Amino acid sequence: MVYSCVIAGNAATKQSFNMEKIQNKYKVLVNEKLCPKYWRMVFDAPDLAAEVKPGQFIHIRTDEEGLQPFFRRPFSVYRTRKYVEIFYDAVGPGTKLLSLKKKGDAIDVLGPLGTPFKMPPPSTKQVILIAGGIGIAPMLILSDVLKNKKYNLVLLFGGRDRGHVYPMQEFKDNGVKVHIATDDGSVGAKGRISVLFDKIEKKPGQTFIYTCGPNPMMKAVQDFAGQHGIAGQAACEEIMACALGACLGCSIETKNGFKTVCYDGPAFDLDEVKFH
Amino acid sequence: MNISVKIANITFPNPVTVASGTFGHAERYYNLEEVKRLGAIVPKTVTFHAQAGNPPVRIFETPSGMINAIGIENPGIDGFIARKLPALKKIGVPLIISILGHNEEQFTGIIEKLNAESGIAAVELNLSCPNLKHKVLVAQDPEATLQLVRKIKALSKFPIVAKLSPNVTDIAEIAQAAEAGGADAVSLVNTFTAMAIDIKKRQSRIGNFTGGLSGPAIRPIAVYMVQKVASQVKIPVIGMGGIMTAADALEFLIAGATMIAVGTGNFINPRAPVDVLEGIESFMKENKIDDIREIIGSLKI
Numbered sequence: 001m002v003y004s005c006v007i008a009g010n011a012a013t014k015q016s017f018n019m020e021k022i023q024n025k026y027k028v029l030v031n032e033k034l035c036p037k038y039w040r041m042v043f044d045a046p047d048l049a050a051e052v053k054p055g056q057f058i059h060i061r062t063d064e065e066g067l068q069p070f071f072r073r074p075f076s077v078y079r080t081r082k083y084v085e086i087f088y089d090a091v092g093p094g095t096k097l098l099s100l101k102k103k104g105d106a107i108d109v110l111g112p113l114g115t116p117f118k119m120p121p122p123s124t125k126q127v128i129l130i131a132g133g134i135g136i137a138p139m140l141i142l143s144d145v146l147k148n149k150k151y152n153l154v155l156l157f158g159g160r161d162r163g164h165v166y167p168m169q170e171f172k173d174n175g176v177k178v179h180i181a182t183d184d185g186s187v188g189a190k191g192r193i194s195v196l197f198d199k200i201e202k203k204p205g206q207t208f209i210y211t212c213g214p215n216p217m218m219k220a221v222q223d224f225a226g227q228h229g230i231a232g233q234a235a236c237e238e239i240m241a242c243a244l245g246a247c248l249g250c251s252i253e254t255k256n257g258f259k260t261v262c263y264d265g266p267a268f269d270l271d272e273v274k275f276h
Numbered sequence: 277m278n279i280s281v282k283i284a285n286i287t288f289p290n291p292v293t294v295a296s297g298t299f300g301h302a303e304r305y306y307n308l309e310e311v312k313r314l315g316a317i318v319p320k321t322v323t324f325h326a327q328a329g330n331p332p333v334r335i336f337e338t339p340s341g342m343i344n345a346i347g348i349e350n351p352g353i354d355g356f357i358a359r360k361l362p363a364l365k366k367i368g369v370p371l372i373i374s375i376l377g378h379n380e381e382q383f384t385g386i387i388e389k390l391n392a393e394s395g396i397a398a399v400e401l402n403l404s405c406p407n408l409k410h411k412v413l414v415a416q417d418p419e420a421t422l423q424l425v426r427k428i429k430a431l432s433k434f435p436i437v438a439k440l441s442p443n444v445t446d447i448a449e450i451a452q453a454a455e456a457g458g459a460d461a462v463s464l465v466n467t468f469t470a471m472a473i474d475i476k477k478r479q480s481r482i483g484n485f486t487g488g489l490s491g492p493a494i495r496p497i498a499v500y501m502v503q504k505v506a507s508q509v510k511i512p513v514i515g516m517g518g519i520m521t522a523a524d525a526l527e528f529l530i531a532g533a534t535m536i537a538v539g540t541g542n543f544i545n546p547r548a549p550v551d552v553l554e555g556i557e558s559f560m561k562e563n564k565i566d567d568i569r570e571i572i573g574s575l576k577i
Contacts, residue, residue, distance in 0.1 A: 023546055061545075067520075068339065072543075072544060238332065239336065239337070240335075241344075242298075246298065246542065247344070248329060248334070249335035249346065252332055
């Protein structure tokens with residue numbers, strides 16, 4: 001099966017994927033807890049790893065036989081090297097089932113899906129990654145791609161408490177300066193992520209933001225960026241059924257009408273989305 | 277082995293199709309060998325004017341099913357004919373075009389525009405979308421069903437399929453009305469009006485307040501309704517409601533459906549329609565059945 005997907009870049013190009021290739025069973029290599037809240041799963045999927053761009057996602061069937069939960073679950077790709085990694089919070093019925101998967105289990109995966117992040121414009125000097133909680137998921141693969149491009153890379157991470165923070169050594173290894181805020185101040189600065197916004201250089205054209213997290217957080221980032229004329233991209237989330245742009249279930253409001261998160265997104269221009 | 281089926285004068289290569297609204301306008305899947313194996317393609321319902329659809333949240337997961345209130349987001353009949361139909365025709369699979377008018381003039385207006393086209397196998401009248409804030413659906417009123425079908429049938433150069441709502445006291449009565457109006461087939465069931473509530477916010481989970489329930493959760497009710505309708509009309513029935521596998525599809529065929537559609541199952545397993553088709557063929561082989569007609573309506577009563 002072939003469906004086409006817009007691959008955004010400085011020059012958007014159309015790329016086709018073969019459907020036989022986008023629905024596959026992959027074996028779990030690693031499924032581990034990174035911190036009290038978050039898990040990392042690694043799939044033996046070198047062909048998929050070669051295709052995925054930062055901001056794209058995979059759609060996983062967590063219960064193939066019992067239909068419980070019924071929908072697949074979408075996950076941003078956290079990292080691709082030889083393998084495909086996802087980063088998740090075992091919080092609902094689907095992710096709890098996922099956390100029980102063992103090494104060697106085969107899982108039905110659709111991917112890579114969605115429109116990836118655009119790359120920063122040529123004038124960019126500072127790239128700010130702003131992630132709230134599980135919104136960290138698409139940021140590591142992005143830093144893998146951006147690390148050799150001489151940007152000043154900064155990660156602002158907001159979490160609820162110590163249990164929602166993990167070492168983030170991989171970001172530091174990529175040369176990313178990491179700043180953390182927690183609601184209770186147990187790690188880093190105390191308060192919402194906006195307490196870290198002073199790390200953002202207010203230089204339109206030179207600063208570029210990528211953000212992913214709860215909608216109120218992304219709204220705060222959008223407002224800040226708008227005030228200072230800074231451009232960026234937001235990775236959005238919505239409940240998804242098909243993830244192929246067919247059901248139109250995951251539509252969100254944008255300045256340009258309803259757009260599907262699964263196909264038009266997940267990555268949108270930061271100023272395009274109407275966050276509620 | 278014969279697996280072809282007939283509706284009106286149209287022969288479909290096999291009984292497996294997709295339910296309207298679950299295949300987008302199918303463009304994501306063009307060129308695919310698997311889609312070319314379908315008995316028919318039913319694109320998402322087209323209205324007279326373009327529609328933006330309902331505000332989010334549009335879908336919610338339920339036990340073995342989902343509630344949706346997409347609101348027929350579509351480019352309108354002119355946009356459909358200009359931008360969608362040419363590529364759909366290229367696939368080479370019979371097309372059943374699902375249409376919806378908010379009044380009789382819109383229905384007839386769409387038909388007049390489709391009459392100018394070729395390469396369409398049949399037209400399905402969506403008389404039963406529960407998500408458009410109509411107080412009463414056409415498919416909830418036998419007289420309205422009869423009159424509308426009669427009017428469209430007289431106008432259309434293509435065979436007419438009436439898509440029925442399960443949100444009625446007696447679906448067979450509505451099917452008989454469609455038959456009396458000249459429908460060439462009926463398709464059932466559309467979704468069941470449903471609601472889920474966020475108990476923290478004490479609000480509906482769905483932006484449109486209510487939605488339609490589909491998926492395996494409704495399958496036994498859909499099988500029952502297909503059996504009931506098939507036993508009371510002479511025209512073919514297209515059966516749907518929660519089909520995920522060949523075994524599910526065979527229930528509908530045995531209950532009396534001439535064709536079956538995979539709907540919500542497409543979202544969970546994009547290969548479901550092809551799995552269903554291959555599964556029906558292996559069932560026939562294993563049971564030494566030469567013609568699909570030996571299965572259709574073979575329920576022992």
